[in-house]
Amino acid sequence: MRRRTATLWIIGFLLLAAWAGWDLVPGELSGTPGRADLEGRVVRVVDGDTVRVRLEGREETVRYIGVDTPETKRPGRAVECFGPAASAANERLVEGREVRLEVGEEERDRYDRLLAYVHRADDGRFVNEILVREGYARPLAIEPNVRHADAFATLADEALEAGRGLWSVCER
Template sequence: MPSNSQLFSMLSKNKRNLPVFLLLILTIFLFSVGIMPSETEKTPKESQVLSSTDFKDGQLYKVSRVIDGDTLEIENNGSFQKIRLIGVDTPETSDPRKEIECFGVEASNKSKELLEGKQIRLESDPTQQNKDRYERLLRYIYLEDGTNINLYLIAEGYAHEYTYDKPYEQQVEFIKAEDDARKQENGLWNNSICNYE
């Protein structure tokens, strides 16, 4: 970019450059006051994703979509955030690197039936990280009536109990729910459907 003295010298030598000079000055001014967009600004789609601190425990959020049995997306005032259920692992349906696992479609459909378009309450766990490596919030999910979806999916045989890195607050309850589901042959524990033995 030419210096101010070069611009004035160029302007004084050739009067035809006056409109170009004025346009350049106007453009610099508009960038400096923030009227014109800069290359570093986020696109509208990127700006619609709020930070994890914008999604508070205890508040109700609308489920915009269920990605699979243990992952969903919530919406808050036009912004979206993916959520991964703590302590839960449903059979795989959405990982393109893996085959669809036994009872995966049923687990995904049950999560859709329970959650899509519904209001849910989030609850974090102080023993767990806020987000996983895929930037999904790690949370317990509750329906408006108080139903713990994480526990429900395990107890009804739609999911396995899953401890990722370290124990979580509801781990003992989730392990017991899985043992009971296995004994009762609920869902994926029914040997005529899936054989996990």
């Protein structure tokens, strides 16, 4: 009788978990743990790896995960080599467009910016990846947001070998 009661409790719990949508099996098969994609419109490009996005009636500053473009707006510092070109490329890719944001496992950085992988909503192009592939950004792996770190490193190596973007004019 005890075994049957325990079995019924376990089955009941699993049914409740399934009904509630709980993710009991973390990892790739279950998608991004605990994260829903967000959609919004880019209202302003801040620089090569940061944008302002209108999400559900509010604006959020979004910092791209896994990439680092040369600086253009750091107070007290000179504009870095290829910074304006990286900002212009980001504008061409996303300014005024609808985007889908995959929020990182760590959702915010120390400046309270939302951390995300960014995809254009209309054609699905992966903006973070494009910036690295075309030589506008270097890979930047910061735990725990490292899902695409290996791919970004490979793309950066290819851009370096081909002399694309910043790799053609900036010191390494």
